[in-house]
Amino acid sequence: MKKLLASLFAVALLVGCGTATSEGAPATTETETTTTTTEASGDAKTYNVGVAIYQFDDNFMTLYRNEIESYFKTLETDDTKYNVTIVDGKNDMAEQSNQIDNFITQGMDVIILNLVQTSSADAIIDKVVAAGIPLVLINREPLGEDGDESYKGILDNATVCYVGADARQSGTFQGEIIAELPDKGDLNGDGKVSYIMIEGDPENIDAQYRTTYSIKALEEAIPVECLDDQVGNWAQAKGQEITANALSQYGDKIEVVFCNNDAMALGAAAAITAAGRKVGENIYLVGVDALDECQEMVKNGEMTGTVLNDHIGQSHTAVDVAVKALKGEAMDNYYWVDYVKVTK
Numbered sequence: 250m251k252k253l254l255a256s257l258f259a260v261a262l263l264v265g266c267g268t269a270t271s272e273g274a275p276a277t278t279e280t281e282t283t284t285t286t287t288e289a290s291g292d293a294k295t296y297n298v299g300v301a302i303y304q305f306d307d308n309f310m311t312l313y314r315n316e317i318e319s320y321f322k323t324l325e326t327d328d329t330k331y332n333v334t335i336v337d338g339k340n341d342m343a344e345q346s347n348q349i350d351n352f353i354t355q356g357m358d359v360i361i362l363n364l365v366q367t368s369s370a371d372a373i374i375d376k377v378v379a380a381g382i383p384l385v386l387i388n389r390e391p392l393g394e395d396g397d398e399s400y401k402g403i404l405d406n407a408t409v410c411y412v413g414a415d416a417r418q419s420g421t422f423q424g425e426i427i428a429e430l431p432d433k434g435d436l437n438g439d440g441k442v443s444y445i446m447i448e449g450d451p452e453n454i455d456a457q458y459r460t461t462y463s464i465k466a467l468e469e470a471i472p473v474e475c476l477d478d479q480v481g482n483w484a485q486a487k488g489q490e491i492t493a494n495a496l497s498q499y500g501d502k503i504e505v506v507f508c509n510n511d512a513m514a515l516g517a518a519a520a521i522t523a524a525g526r527k528v529g530e531n532i533y534l535v536g537v538d539a540l541d542e543c544q545e546m547v548k549n550g551e552m553t554g555t556v557l558n559d560h561i562g563q564s565h566t567a568v569d570v571a572v573k574a575l576k577g578e579a580m581d582n583y584y585w586v587d588y589v590k591v592t593k
């Protein structure tokens with residue numbers, strides 16, 4: 250049964266046009282390492298916290314990492330200080346693996362990790378556990394065999410946990426945002442919704458689930474037709490390029506542009522305007538994250554909707570769990586933060 254479920258899961262992830270191709274990772278511009286140190290005086294205890302982010306050049310993860318840093322500051326007391334070091338994995342797993350080795354050598358008291366590749370989760374978990382350092386995985390969920398929350402490296406290690414949001418929920422909300430429109434997304438009244446899909450990094454379960462579950466939810470309301478499905482690697486410039494190409498190829502046939510995140514939706518919005526189309530009148534556009542600028546666009550009608558990816562809730566939970574671990578308290582295996590649908 251387990252094997253059958255695993256195969257069904259693998260097939261489910263292929264839903265969409267099945268034509269997605271990787272276009273290469275977005276350019277990395279920020280490479281710095283951030284360190285926040287507050288000198289402890291007298292008997293105060295300073296904890297060393299290592300935070301490894303998959304890539305600094307990512308709108309959502311920038312909000313997330315900044316919030317980790319500032320939330321740690323708010324938890325400091327006269328007796329307890331946090332020396333937080335944040336490093337940029339530059340979307341390179343070998344680089345990130347070295348950064349984790351450095352964290353171990355530097356004797357970090359806890360590590361918060363946004364993996365570059367979840368396929369490397371075991372290798373990293375093994376070395377961090379062997380070094381006796383608690384590990385809080387964030388944002389990129391390594392999945393168990395059945396595509397559920399049963400990753401052995403997490404279940405088997407009392408000092409390893411995952412903090413995140415269930416990407417199936419965000420995909421479902423995107424599909425529902427379109428399905429709940431008066432015309433269910435069928436602008437031309439031909440009885441089906443013709444869409445293009447712009448995907449994040451295909452190795453990332455957020456991209457896979459959002460692609461699958463958005464369409465699954467919409468299909469429950471109306472038949473769909475996929476015109477194009479491309480990989481934009483979470484990046485605005487790729488979102489713009491893919492949408493511009495699709496609009497010139499398929500023109501008025503495109504009724505909905507689904508983007509796995511808001512950065513790519515920002516690019517799509519620019520391409521839509523450049524092509525003389527108007528969101529809400531002759532095309533619909535949805536993203537995920539609810540970046541401030543996208544919330545504004547939803548209000549103004551320049552985006553049909555987005556889904557709040559709660560970076561505040563997730564970063565605070567990750568930090569709270571890290572602090573628990575520092576105090577020697579037990580942690581759960583998984584911590585979940587809900588997505589929220591955002592429409593006008």
Ligand code: GAL
Nearest residue numbers: 307309310455483510538558
């Ligand atoms: C997603 C987010 C994307 C991107 C990605 C990185 O949850 O929606 O914008 O930041 O994580 O893994």
